[in-house]
Amino acid sequence: MPxxxxxxxQPSDIPVYGISEDAISxxxxxxxxxxxxxxxSMIDSAFRSRFTMPxxxxxxxxxRACCVLAVYDLLVVRGYNPAAGAxxxxxxxxxxxxxxxKQVASGLMTPDVxxxxxxxxxxxxxxxxxxxxxxxxxxxxxxxxxxPPGFFRGD
Numbered sequence: 001m002p003x004x005x006x007x008x009x010q011p012s013d014i015p016v017y018g019i020s021e022d023a024i025s026x027x028x029x030x031x032x033x034x035x036x037x038x039x040x041s042m043i044d045s046a047f048r049s050r051f052t053m054p055x056x057x058x059x060x061x062x063x064r065a066c067c068v069l070a071v072y073d074l075l076v077v078r079g080y081n082p083a084a085g086a087x088x089x090x091x092x093x094x095x096x097x098x099x100x101x102k103q104v105a106s107g108l109m110t111p112d113v114x115x116x117x118x119x120x121x122x123x124x125x126x127x128x129x130x131x132x133x134x135x136x137x138x139x140x141x142x143x144x145x146x147x148p149p150g151f152f153r154g155d
Contacts, residue, residue, distance in 0.1 A: 004054030018067035039069035052117035
């Protein structure tokens, strides 16, 4: 069984989905980690109504939402100026992330996640198709019958 995810993004994801490394360069790494954990907890509160927690895998949309929410928290503490052009962009991204979380919670959007409701882990044999059938009814793999035609009792 894989390890549950408790934090949906890593500090290395922030420059990809959140903001440039320069913008948060003076923020202590512990604060970045704490902000990512807080954003992950916020995501959990939206996902909890749809999925069995904890989650084992999440998609890039979830990682992105986590980064956007975490960066917003970090920059608000540092100093957020809604009149600045880039800060307005950040505010709009947070609104988009929150809207997406509401859509997930209401069932309008479904992220590609693996929850803990099953033991099936993506990429394992358990996710491959399996055929279950009754007895062969007298036919072999070449299509030849070993019984006379018709239905037989006992099958």
